[in-house]
Structures are given as structure tokens and as C-alpha cells.
Amino acid sequence: MSLGGPHMGVYRFPYCITSKFCAVVAEILSYAIDIPIIQDFIAPAQFYRDPHRPEDFLRVSRFLADLNNERPNKNQQYKDRIINLDLMVLVKFAKDHVIYPKVSEWFGYVDKRYGGDEIVMQETELYKQDYIGLRELNERGALKFMELPGEHVEWTNQDLKNLAKELV
Numbered sequence: 001m002s003l004g005g006p007h008m009g010v011y012r013f014p015y016c017i018t019s020k021f022c023a024v025v026a027e028i029l030s031y032a033i034d035i036p037i038i039q040d041f042i043a044p045a046q047f048y049r050d051p052h053r054p055e056d057f058l059r060v061s062r063f064l065a066d067l068n069n070e071r072p073n074k075n076q077q078y079k080d081r082i083i084n085l086d087l088m089v090l091v092k093f094a095k096d097h098v099i100y101p102k103v104s105e106w107f108g109y110v111d112k113r114y115g116g117d118e119i120v121m122q123e124t125e126l127y128k129q130d131y132i133g134l135r136e137l138n139e140r141g142a143l144k145f146m147e148l149p150g151e152h153v154e155w156t157n158q159d160l161k162n163l164a165k166e167l168v
Contacts, residue, residue: 001089004099004153008109008124009049009057009064012100014152034060051110069131083133089144089167098152106145107134 013026032038033048039062046063050056058065065071069078082088092105101110107121121127127134137143146166148159 001091002105003091003155004093004096004105005090006047006064006099006104007068007090007107008104008126009047010044010100010104011049011051011110014098014100036060049109068126070126074131079131079133083136085137085142087142087144087167088134088137089146089163091163092145092147093152093154094147094149095154096152 013022013029030048030050030053033045033050034056038045039060046061048057049061049064058070066075067078069075090106092102093099094102096102096105099105101108101118103109103118103120107124107126108119109124110117111119111123121134122138126132127138130136134143144167146163148155148163150156150159
């Protein structure tokens with residue numbers, strides 16, 4: 001089970017979506033992400049993925065591009081481990097302001113080829129080419145998408161009970 005994981009990366013910084021100040025800061029930081037020391041020592045930088053500069057993500061990502069098998073040389077072990085799961089549950093938070101786009105929590109993303117619109121997992125190359133086995137899991141009914149009403153990794157005991165009921 002993954003609770004609010006940024007599986008396809010993040011494009012904005014937490015709570016910084018609408019103001020002009022945020023836009024300027026985001027622009028500056030989007031280039032600082034490329035600095036190796038930033039990638040090495042600031043973990044969230046490893047999840048930053050600018051849809052307007054996809055080649056930069058593959059070039060500088062020290063973690064997520066490898067984990068998602070997006071590099072030219074694929075690691076079959078990554079795919080094997082996922083396809084051997086009995087069930088993979090992806091939980092998205094409806095009011096999440098930490099992960100942007102929220103659809104990343106379900107392996108979707110923002111794609112400039114689609115006018116900057118969000119795309120669902122099934123429209124990503126990761127899924128179409130089945131880099132890590134998501135398509136295989138989905139086709140055999142072993143991939144479940146769930147949503148909780150709160151902010152990022154915020155839930156109540158009742159939310160957890162509801163999740164458990166749906167999984168049993």
C-alpha cells in the first residue's frame with residue numbers, strides 16, 4: 001500500500017501553487033534542482049519533474065527515474081518485484097497540497113504534450129510500455145486506486161477502517 005506517494009514526481013513545491021511569488025520561487029528552484037549537491041542532499045529534489053523539461057528529469061534524477069525504470073537500460077528486478085505482488089493499493093489524498101499533481105499518487109502526471117493537463121497512469125509511457133509492471137498488475141485486477149478525503153498523509157481512524165473494509 002502506498003499512502004500519498006509521489007510516484008511520478010512533483011511539479012510544484014508544497015503549498016506554493018497560485019501566487020506570483022510562488023511562480024518566481026518555483027522557476028528559480030526548478031533550475032537549482034539540477035545542481036548535483038541539491039539532488040544528493042535534499043530528498044524532495046529527487047522527485048521534482050518539470051513537464052516542460054522532461055529530458056532534464058532523466059538526466060539529473062538520482063532516484064525516481066531509476067525506481068520507475070525510465071532510463072534506457074531497464075532493471076528487470078524492479079518489474080519482477082511489482083508483478084509478483086498479490087495486490088498493490090495506491091491511496092491519493094483529495095485535499096493534498098504537498099504532492100502536485102495529486103494524480104502522481106496514482107502514477108499519473110502533467111504532460112506538456114497534452115497542453116499541460118494531467119494525464120492518468122494509463123496514458124503514461126511508464127504504463128504503456130509497462131516499465132515496472134503496472135499494466136500487468138492492472139490487467140489482472142491486482143491494482144486498486146483509493147482516495148482519502150484529507151490533506152497529505154492525513155487520515156482518521158474511520159478513514160483507515162473504511163480502507164480496510166474495501167480491501168477485505
